[in-house]
Each structure stands twice: as C-alpha cells, then as structure tokens.
Amino acid sequence: MSLAARARWPALALLAALALAAAPLLLGPFAVTTLTRILVFALLALSLDLLVGITGLPSLGHGAYFGVGAYAAGWVAIHATPSGPVTLAVAIAAGGLVAAAAGSVAVRARGVFFLMLTLAIGEIVEQLAESWHSVTGGSNGLYGIPAARLGGAALIDDALYWYVLAVFIAGFAVVACVAASPFGHTLRGIRDNEPRMRALGYRVYHFKLAAFVGSGALAGLAGGLFAAQQRLVTPADLGLATSIPALLAVTIGGEGSLWGPCLGAAAVVLIRDYLGSSLGGHGSLVLGLLFVVVVFALPGGLARVGLARRRGPA
Amino acid sequence: MPAWLDTHLVSLLNGLAIGFLLFILAVGLSLVFGMMDVLNLAHGVLFLTGGYMCWSIAGERPTWPGFLAALAVAGGVGALAGGGLSLATERLARRSHLDQALLTLGVALIAADALSAAFGDDVHSVNPPPGLDGSVLLFGKAYPVYRLSLIAIGAVLAAAVHLVVERTSLGAVVRATVADRQMVSAVGVDDRKVKAIVFGLGSLLASTAGVLGAPIYGARPGLDASVLILALVVVVIGGLGSVRGALVGALVIGQIETLGRALLSNLASFVLFGALALVLVVRPHGLFGDSTGTRS
Numbered sequence: 001m002s003l004a005a006r007a008r009w010p011a012l013a014l015l016a017a018l019a020l021a022a023a024p025l026l027l028g029p030f031a032v033t034t035l036t037r038i039l040v041f042a043l044l045a046l047s048l049d050l051l052v053g054i055t056g057l058p059s060l061g062h063g064a065y066f067g068v069g070a071y072a073a074g075w076v077a078i079h080a081t082p083s084g085p086v087t088l089a090v091a092i093a094a095g096g097l098v099a100a101a102a103g104s105v106a107v108r109a110r111g112v113f114f115l116m117l118t119l120a121i122g123e124i125v126e127q128l129a130e131s132w133h134s135v136t137g138g139s140n141g142l143y144g145i146p147a148a149r150l151g152g153a154a155l156i157d158d159a160l161y162w163y164v165l166a167v168f169i170a171g172f173a174v175v176a177c178v179a180a181s182p183f184g185h186t187l188r189g190i191r192d193n194e195p196r197m198r199a200l201g202y203r204v205y206h207f208k209l210a211a212f213v214g215s216g217a218l219a220g221l222a223g224g225l226f227a228a229q230q231r232l233v234t235p236a237d238l239g240l241a242t243s244i245p246a247l248l249a250v251t252i253g254g255e256g257s258l259w260g261p262c263l264g265a266a267a268v269v270l271i272r273d274y275l276g277s278s279l280g281g282h283g284s285l286v287l288g289l290l291f292v293v294v295v296f297a298l299p300g301g302l303a304r305v306g307l308a309r310r311r312g313p314a
Numbered sequence: 315m316p317a318w319l320d321t322h323l324v325s326l327l328n329g330l331a332i333g334f335l336l337f338i339l340a341v342g343l344s345l346v347f348g349m350m351d352v353l354n355l356a357h358g359v360l361f362l363t364g365g366y367m368c369w370s371i372a373g374e375r376p377t378w379p380g381f382l383a384a385l386a387v388a389g390g391v392g393a394l395a396g397g398g399l400s401l402a403t404e405r406l407a408r409r410s411h412l413d414q415a416l417l418t419l420g421v422a423l424i425a426a427d428a429l430s431a432a433f434g435d436d437v438h439s440v441n442p443p444p445g446l447d448g449s450v451l452l453f454g455k456a457y458p459v460y461r462l463s464l465i466a467i468g469a470v471l472a473a474a475v476h477l478v479v480e481r482t483s484l485g486a487v488v489r490a491t492v493a494d495r496q497m498v499s500a501v502g503v504d505d506r507k508v509k510a511i512v513f514g515l516g517s518l519l520a521s522t523a524g525v526l527g528a529p530i531y532g533a534r535p536g537l538d539a540s541v542l543i544l545a546l547v548v549v550v551i552g553g554l555g556s557v558r559g560a561l562v563g564a565l566v567i568g569q570i571e572t573l574g575r576a577l578l579s580n581l582a583s584f585v586l587f588g589a590l591a592l593v594l595v596v597r598p599h600g601l602f603g604d605s606t607g608t609r610s
Binding site: 058060104105108109111112113115116117119120121123124127128131239240244247251282284285287288289290291292294295296299 | 353416426547579
C-alpha cells in the first residue's frame with residue numbers, strides 16, 4: 001500500500017463510521033433494521049476473515065461459535081440480567097470457550113481438511129443445541145429474550161442500531177489492530193509458509209489456536225448482538241444456514257482484506273433476504289449460484305478487484 | 315447370551331447396517347479427496363438424489379422391477395453428475411483447493427434447492443421391496459429383513475471395491491495417485507482421466523447408497539447435510555484415500571450412531587466429536603491414512 005493510501009485510510013474509515021451513524025436520521029425503520037442485521041452479520045464475517053484470510057484456515061463451521069454466543073447471551077438475558085454489556089461479555093466468553101475446545105482438535109489440520117473438520121464439528125454443535133432441551137429449548141429455540149438494556153433504557157429500533165454500530169466499530173478496530181500487530185504478521189507468515197515459520201521457531205499450533213479462539217470469541221460477540229436484535233435463537237443459527245453465508249461473504253469480499261468481507265456480508269444479506277424472498281424462498285439457490293459465480297469469475301473477491309485496478313493492468 | 319447383548323442386539327445390528335451404508339457413501343468421497351485433494355461437498359446431495367429417485371420411480375411400495383430400475387437410474391445419474399463435477403473442478407485445477415470445495419458447495423446448494431422445489435418439503439418414506447419388507451426372529455427378537463440384507467449387500471460391495479482397488483490395474487493407478495500424484499502423471503498416466511473415472515464411480519456409489527438407504531432414511535430436505543457430515547467424519551477417522559479406513563471408520567460411526575444413541579441418547583453427539591478428537595490427536599492422518607495423503 002502506498003504512503004498516500006495509508007494516510008487516506010483513517011479518514012475513509014472515519015467517514016464511513018459517520019455515514020453509518022447518521023443513517024437512522026435519513027432512513028426509515030425498515031432500512032435501519034436491515035442495516036442492523038448487516039452490521040451483525042458483517043461482524044461475524046470479520047471474525048471469520050481473521051481465520052480464513054489472515055491465518056489461512058478456511059472454516060465452514062463458524063456458525064457454531066456465533067450460535068453459542070447467541071444462546072449464551074439469550075439465556076443470560078432471560079434467566080439473569082438483560083444488561084447489554086453483561087450479555088455480550090458472556091457471549092464472548094462462551095464463543096471463545098467452545099472455540100478453544102473445538103480448535104484444540106481442528107487446528108491440527110490444514111486447508112481443505114480443516115474445512116471438513118470445522119464443518120463436522122459445527123454440525124455436531126447444532127445437533128447438541130437441538131437435543132439439549134432444558135437449556136436451548138430444543139428445536140423451538142430460545143424465545144422471549146428481553147430487549148438488551150443499557151443504563152436503564154431498553155435498546156430497540158434506532159437505539160439498538162447505534163448500540164450494534166458501536167460494538168461493530170469496536171470489533172473492527174480490534175481486528176484491524178490484531179491484523180497490523182506482530183501477532184497478525186506471524187499469522188500471515190503461517191498462512192503463507194507454515195513449515196518455514198515452524199523452522200524459525202514459532203509455535204505454530206499455539207498461534208493457530210489463539211487465532212481460532214479469538215475468532216470464535218468475536219463470532220460469539222456477533223451472536224450476542226444477534227440475540228439482542230432477533231430476540232429468538234434457533235438451532236439453525238448454529239448450523240450451515242449461518243456458516244455457509246458467512247464463508248460466502250468472506251469469499252465475495254476477498255479473504256484477508258477487512259473491508260471486503262464487510263461489503264460481502266452486506267451483499268449476502270441483501271441478496272438472500274430480498275432476492276431470495278422475491279424468488280419464493282429460494283435463498284439457497286441464490287447462495288449456490290453466487291458461490292459458483294464468485295469462484296469462476298471473481299477469484300480473490302471484491303478486494304482483489306479493487307487492488308488490481310489500483311495497481312493498473314499487469 | 316449375556317443380558318447386555320440381549321438388550322442391545324438390535325442396536326448393534328442397526329449399527330452394522332448403517333455402517334455398511336455409510337461405507338458405500340463415504341468410500342468415493344475418501345478416494346477423490348485422497349487422490350486429488352478435491353473435497354466434494356455435493357456428496358450428500360448425491361445420496362439424497364438417490365433417495366428421491368427411489369421414491370419417484372419405485373413409489374412408496376416399490377416392486378422389484380421398480381426398485382432395480384431406481385437403482386440403475388440413480389447410478390447412471392450419479393455417474394454423470396460425478397463426471398460433470400470432475401470436469402468443473404478441473405477448470406479450477408490451478409487455483410486453491412478451497413475454490414474447488416466452494417464450487418462443489420455451490421453446486422450442492424443449487425441441487426438441494428432444485429430437489430426441494432421438485433419434491434416439496436415433506437418427508438417421503440419408502441417401503442423395502444417385497445420379500446424384504448417383513449421381519450425375522452433373531453434370538454427371540456423380531457428384526458427387519460431389509461436391514462439384514464443391507465448388511466449383506468454392503469459387505470459384498472465393500473469386498474468388490476476392495477478387489478477393484480487392490481487387484482485391478484485401475485486400482486493400482488488409483489493407489490499410486492493417492493500416494494504420489496506428480497509421479498503418476500510423470501510416467502504418462504492422464505491423471506485427469508483417472509480423476510473423472512474415480513469421481514464418477516464414487517458418485518455412482520453415493521447415489522446408489524441413497525436408493526438403498528431410502529427404506530431406512532426416506533428422503534427429506536436436510537438429509538443431504540446430515541449424511542454428508544457422517545461421511546466426512548468417516549473419512550477423517552479412517553484416513554484419506556484408504557478403502558480399509560473408510561470401512562473401519564464407517565462401521566465405528568454406524569455403532570456410535572445407533573448403539574451410542576441407545577445408551578447415551580443426548581450425549582451421542584459428544585461421542586461423535588470425542589471419537590473424531592481422539593483419532594486426530596493420536597493419529598492425525600486417520601486410522602489407515604498415510605501422512606503423504608494429507609498434503610492439502
């Protein structure tokens with residue numbers, strides 16, 4: 001990245017944040033709700049990007065940590081306190097803990113083998129959510145989750161949007177800092193040449209596990225926001241119905257860039273919810289076509305397209 | 315007979331039947347993945363297609379000609395679909411293996427949507443063909459004949475696959491490709507052709523397993539994902555590209571799915587994960603896997 005582009009970054013990010021913050025003043029309630037859903041999903045895509053793009057570990061089971069965070073936040077809101085910060089902290093902890101258990105097994109593998117393992121583990125977590133009636137409510141899901149509260153006020157509509165936006169910006173900042181830190185550079189090194197990193201003396205397993213747990217905790221945070229917005233969590237939220245769109249968002253946006261997956265998440269939510277419902281509920285058809293198109297026509301995703309244009313024709 | 319065996323004999327036999335069905339399903343997945351590093355996420359949809367074919371061709375109460383016709387048509391469709399998938403992923407051969415897996419995932423989503431558009435969201439159940447739809451007394455317990463015959467068919471197919479892979483020249487090329495693909499193409503074997511053949515045969519077995527499994531599982535939306543997961547776990551436990559591994563893995567998972575659920579009910583999912591974790595920690599390349607098989 002050139003020096004000029006580097007200097008432009010914070011200004012662009014600030015502009016985007018201001019535009020997002022001003023959105024409820026200009027848009028109707030329906031659009032604000034959609035935007036809230038996009039932000040929640042973008043945070044999930046961002047957490048997955050930390051794993052797929054930066055560490056080079058493609059996960060097809062990321063819905064599990066998102067869903068665990070959502071269930072944990074919902075359960076705490078129903079049975080203990082609907083306080084926003086508390087439910088989110090619980091969601092982060094739950095996502096991170098489950099990711100630590102799953103990751104200690106999954107990060108032993110690489111590449112497509114890793115994809116396959118995370119897929120299997122994610123489905124096992126979904127089955128668990130369906131059979132553990134006393135906590136998760138079984139296939140009916142966890143319903144009647146009270147609105148999150150912050151400083152005594154219930155967070156709904158525009159207030160909820162700003163709350164989600166604030167958490168999203170914080171999450172984005174954390175991922176950006178991690179990606180730019182020496183830790184992030186080590187993860188990229190592992191992605192590009194694991195044997196060399198090992199030869200240099202890095203404990204690759206620990207770094208990959210740390211990335212997996214961090215990513216799971218962030219997905220849990222997104223799940224906590226999801227529970228606060230949707231007020232209903234079902235087993236489908238842990239499974240492929242979440243994991244596939246999340247991976248698609250990262251693939252569309254371009255692995256490794258941070259803003260790409262966020263745009264990808266927006267595209268996936270808009271396409272799935274609007275195009276899918278106008279085609280009579282064929283959401284999965286649309287997602288499948290998108291995968292095929294992106295794989296053939298858009299290798300590297302939107303971020304790669306932007307990069308190529310900046311660099312000019314090769 | 316000990317009391318424990320007496321209580322759980324039915325679960326044990328069910329596990330054996332489902333284990334052999336899983337083997338028929340998983341062996342193609344394992345060979346293609348082991349040979350070419352192509353993870354075919356459309357494998358579950360092939361199984362489900364077989365199930366729907368059985369229901370639509372043979373009906374809810376199939377006759378023998380109907381059932382055999384369903385087997386033949388499903389096998390043909392599976393082989394064609396496998397060949398098509400092989401061609402499609404070949405176009406991405408220079409790109410990452412992840413892109414190829416994502417392509418098969420896209421195809422799986424499209425196919426699953428087409429199936430649910432064609433057959434609706436209802437659960438379609440299918441009876442076993444006549445003569446196999448009754449039950450026999452086994453140590454004083456009634457047991458469905460169809461499941462016993464499934465054990466027999468599965469054992470025969472397992473032996474056939476084993477013979478093809480271990481004793482024929484095609485099998486020798488397959489084993490060599492699993493071990494060292496570059497060397498195989500260096501000595502002048504067209505590995506794309508080998509891949510297409512194995513992809514086609516593996517997909518044929520998957521859709522055949524769908525027909526054979528229809529009297530047990532029926533056909534319904536979502537079945538594709540659940541059998542895909544079981545097949546993946548089988549492949550991980552058994553090791554990539556190993557026929558023996560796929561058989562042992564399938565029989566183990568069959569028992570976990572039936573005996574495990576009978577003994578532990580809700581904890582069976584934990585046992586599935588536990589088995590996966592245990593194998594990966596003790597033998598990272600699966601029980602019968604070779605470390606060269608998991609380069610990806």
